Amino acid sequence: MYKKLVFGMIAFALVTVLFAACSIKEGATASGIEAKMGSSNFIDTKVTLKKGESVTLVDEVASLHTITNGTWDGSQAKPAVEAGAPQVHFTVSGKGESRNVGPFTTAGTFHLYCTVHPGMNLEIIVQ
Ligand SMILES: [Cu+2]
Known part of the structure; x- marks a missing residue:
């Protein structure tokens, strides 16, 4: 139960970082x-x-x-x-x-x- 929660939080953090990285890249090339x-x-x-x-x-x-x-x-x-x-x-x-x-x-x-x-x-x- 606890492990699932930790995994979920890590997955959420990863997705957030990926989205942030993409938007920074777009800003740099526009x-x-x-x-x-x-x-x-x-x-x-x-x-x-x-x-x-x-x-x-x-x-x-x-x-x-x-x-x-x-x-x-x-x-x-x-x-x-x-x-x-x-x-x-x-x-x-x-x-x-x-x-x-x-x-x-x-x-x-x-x-x-x-x-x-x-x-x-x-x-x-x-x-
Ligand atoms: Cu044309």
Whole structure:
């Protein structure tokens, strides 16, 4: 009976520590930098981050975007995950819907694009 109580308390303490650790990590990587998406384009086509920061991609209108690593070269989609880039693949469709992308831990220039809209490119510069 007593042992069960002690075990329960240890388990509770562990869970609390884990939650606390997660929230600290999120706070450290959030830069507050946003890249807004319009109906068929990036409103912000270029963002600059410091190493270790993330960028929040925000759908400003109710438009479906599928964002992944790569770029549009004219009307040709060129998927590519650059060395040091986080793997990105998600779909948003609701107004105000957002996704955190990162952290970017390597300095360089990285590209994301929307597979739905030709020419919808985002350049991310990490310093
Ligand atoms: Cu799109």
